[in-house]
Amino acid sequence: MTNHVAEYGWALWGIILGMAMVTYLNRAALFIVSDRFQLPHGWQRALRFAPAAALSAIAIPDLFLHQGQIVVSLDNIRLIAGLSGLMVAILTHSSVLAIIVGMAVLHGLQRLAG
C-alpha cells in the first residue's frame, strides 16, 4: 500500500488542528453550557452508537478490501491477521496484546506466502 501522508504538505497541520478543535469541542461543550443547558435524553441515547459505528466503518473496509476489491479468502492476510487480533481483544480485553498477536500473524502469513 502506498503511503500518501507526505502529499499533504502543510494541509497535515489542517488535519491536526481540525481534529484538535472537534475533539476539544466535543469534550468541553456541555461543561461550557452546563449552567443553562442539558442534553435531551434521545440525543444521548443515539450518540452512544457513534464510536461503534465509526470505528467499524474504518476498520472493516481496511480488512476486506485489497486494491479496491472485496477479498474474502485465506489469501487476504490482513483479514486473517485482523480477525486474530479481534479474537485476542475479545478474549483478553488487552488492546496491546491484540496488536502484538495481530502483527505476529500478519508477518507469519506474509513469510509463508512469500
Added chain:
Amino acid sequence: MSAVHSRDVDSPRGAYLAGSVAVLPFLAGTVPFGIVTGIATRAAGLSFWESVAITLLVFSGTAQIAALPLMVAGAPVLVVVFTALVISLRFIIYSAAAAPHFRNLSLAWRLLLGYFNTDTGFALFMRKMADHPDFVHRHWYYLGGGNMVALSWIVATVAGIEAGAQVPATWRLEFAATLGILALMGPFVRSRPELVAAMVGGGVALAAAALPLKLGLVCGALAGIAAGTLAERAIAENVR
C-alpha cells in the same frame, strides 16, 4: 472508605492529590497504549513534531489511531476531521453526566476541565460522585486525575514516537493502527444494538468504499448510528 475520603479531600490540594492517586491503577492501560499509538503515528510517516503536536492537541488515542489509516490513504482533510468528530461524540455523553456537577464553576474552570474529559477520568469521577454526592472540591479531584492521565499519555506517546522512528517500513507497523481500532471497539460493542451499529457501520462503509473522498466512511458512520438507534427501539418494543 468514607473516613479516608473526608481526611483526604477537605482541601483543594488534598482533593487534587486524591484524584491523582486514584487514577494510578488505570494508567496500566494508558501507558502501553500510548507507546503503541506513538509508534504507529511515526510509522505512518508523520514527522517528530507533527506526531508530538497531534498527541498533545488531539489527546485522544482512539481518534489518533483512527485517523492514521485515513491519512496513509490520503483521505481529504475534512473527512479525517469528520471522523475524529464522530469518534469523539462519545465525550458528549460522558460530559452530559458529569456536567451538572460543574454547573457552579467559573467559565475558566469549565474550559480547563473540558480538556481533561477522558474515558478514564469520567469513569473515576462518576464513581466518586456516586459515593460522595456532596464532594465540595470535586473539580480539584477531577483535575488531579485528568492531569495524571494527560501526563502519562504524553510521556508514553513521545517515547513511542522516538521508538517508531527506528522501525523499518518492512515491519508494516501502519497495520497496527487498524488492529488498534478493532481492539478499541470492545468497550463500545457490549449490547445488541451496539453490535448492530458496528455491523451496519462497517457493512455500509465497505459497500460504499468506491465513493470518492472516502465518503463511504461518512455514510457508514451515520448509517450505523441510525441502525443502532432503530435496533434499540425495536428491541424495547418487542420486550413490551
